[in-house]
Amino acid sequence: MNREEGKDSFDRRAATYDAARIRRYNEANERHRNARETERQILIDLLDLVPGLTICDVAAGGGYLSDGIYERLDGHCRIVCLENSAHFSESLPDRYERLLCSLSDIDLESATMDRVA
Numbered sequence: 001m002n003r004e005e006g007k008d009s010f011d012r013r014a015a016t017y018d019a020a021r022i023r024r025y026n027e028a029n030e031r032h033r034n035a036r037e038t039e040r041q042i043l044i045d046l047l048d049l050v051p052g053l054t055i056c057d058v059a060a061g062g063g064y065l066s067d068g069i070y071e072r073l074d075g076h077c078r079i080v081c082l083e084n085s086a087h088f089s090e091s092l093p094d095r096y097e098r099l100l101c102s103l104s105d106i107d108l109e110s111a112t113m114d115r116v117a
Helices: 003-015 019-031 034-044 064-072 086-091
Strands: 052-060 078-084 097-100
Touching: 003 019, 019 034, 019 086, 034 064, 052 064, 064 078, 078 086
Parallel strands: 052 078, 078 097
Antiparallel strands: none
16 A cells, blocks of 8 residues: 555545544443553553653544543643544544644654654
């Protein structure tokens, strides 16, 4: 698969995310909270977080990982949620910055993020 085919794949998949699908996704996370929470904590531990960081959550979805990062740092961070689905992006809490773009064509300036999750 070349880059353009991958870009089209990301964008086609993102277009299928509607409110009902997002709700089912979030409900599944609630039903299997221990598994998701364990996975989230392992990821957060690997980020070696300290207060004051700017963190980019790529393919942020509904913000589950961002929420964990925000809680770990008691809100002392800047989180940029990058998402290619408008439906997911719109569902994110206002405390996060949102960047809606194709995941194959991310437009961030070099060295603007301290961590990428």
